[in-house]
Amino acid sequence: MSQPAFVLVRPQMGENIGGAARAMWNFGLDRMRLVAPRDGWPNQKAVAMASGAGRLLDEAGLYETTAAALEDCHFVFATTARNRDLTKPVVSPERAMEMAREKIAAGEKVAVLFGPERAGLENDDIARANAIISVPVNPEFASLNLAQCVLLTAYEWRRQTGEIAAERVEMAGSEWASQIEVEKLAEHYDERLDQAGFFFPEIKADSMKLNLRNLWSRMPLTRSDVQTLHGVLRQMVRWKERGD
Numbered sequence: 581m582s583q584p585a586f587v588l589v590r591p592q593m594g595e596n597i598g599g600a601a602r603a604m605w606n607f608g609l610d611r612m613r614l615v616a617p618r619d620g621w622p623n624q625k626a627v628a629m630a631s632g633a634g635r636l637l638d639e640a641g642l643y644e645t646t647a648a649a650l651e652d653c654h655f656v657f658a659t660t661a662r663n664r665d666l667t668k669p670v671v672s673p674e675r676a677m678e679m680a681r682e683k684i685a686a687g688e689k690v691a692v693l694f695g696p697e698r699a700g701l702e703n704d705d706i707a708r709a710n711a712i713i714s715v716p717v718n719p720e721f722a723s724l725n726l727a728q729c730v731l732l733t734a735y736e737w738r739r740q741t742g743e744i745a746a747e748r749v750e751m752a753g754s755e756w757a758s759q760i761e762v763e764k765l766a767e768h769y770d771e772r773l774d775q776a777g778f779f780f781p782e783i784k785a786d787s788m789k790l791n792l793r794n795l796w797s798r799m800p801l802t803r804s805d806v807q808t809l810h811g812v813l814r815q816m817v818r819w820k821e822r823g824d
Contacts, residue, residue: 584657584680584690584737585611585641586730587649589705592618592697598629598637599727600694605633606731607738612640613649613691646693646705654688655679658709659729660701661722669711676713677736692733697726754802761806766796772813 586604591597591614601612614621621642627634643649650656657676658668671679680690693709695701706712715724715732724732757765770789779785799805 582684583609583611583741584677584684584692585613585653586733587613587615587646587691587693588617588726588730589615589646589649589693589701590618590696591694591726594619594623594625594627595629596697596726597623598626598631598633599725600730601626601630601633601636601640603727603731604734605636607734608742609734609737610636610639612636613643614640615643615646615649617642618696646708650691650708652689653691655683655711656691656693656709657711657713658693658695658701658706659713659715659733660695660706661715661717661724662700666703666706668706668709670714671711673713673715673733673736674739676711677733677740679711680737681740694726694729749800751802754804757801757803757806761803762796762801765801765806765809766793768810768813769796772817 586600586609588597588600591600594617597614597617604610604612617623619625622637626637630637641649657671657680676692680692683690692713693701693705695705713733715729717724769792773779773792779788801809
């Protein structure tokens with residue numbers, strides 16, 4: 581497997597299975613395993629909720645026990661929000677998916693266990709895991725919906741394996757203005773503001789112009805922005821001349 585298998589242990593509602601499938605496919609995961617779903621399998625409510633991720637349900641492995649679902653896996657994570665009095669390494673979702681990436685790259689098969697909606701995984705399930713994933717939730721309201729927990733873990737997997745930019749700008753068909761274009765814009769405003777008597781008193785004119793130049797260079801202007809600002813100033817001058 582080039583990705584972890586997400587194992588839903590005794591899921592109770594078809595809608596949550598479908599929601600989990602949808603969450604997985606949102607982040608490029610499609611290896612789902614089901615252990616003894618309460619309402620049987622296949623489940624039409626799961627199909628309806630999965631929307632465009634129905635293929636995951638068609639290809640999902642169906643197992644009678646947790647042990648059977650994990651037979652081919654080398655390392656297993658268990659998601660739980662409660663202290664189970666079992667000695668286990670406890671990691672964040674981010675660290676868990678980092679570990680999963682490393683282990684899969686080394687040729688190992690990794691699985692993540694998700695428990696039933698009402699009470700979560702039982703100790704017998706968790707005892708089969710090598711590590712616990714603990715989500716830093718509000719301790720006064722620690723219960724996560726099954727699909728939510730799947731989505732959160734899948735997102736962390738995507739962060740570990742995808743080229744994700746922390747920040748970008750949507751250019752909307754434009755491109756950044758060059759230095760010469762910004763310089764010409766600054767000169768245009770200097771000239772027109774000077775004619776309008778803006779740089780007063782004269783003793784402060786140089787510092788006022790310097791501040792304006794600094795303002796232009798500080799602004800992340802596109803070519804469209806520069807053209808718009810030129811147009812604004814030209815129209816104001818035309819309006820003033822008509823008024824005179």
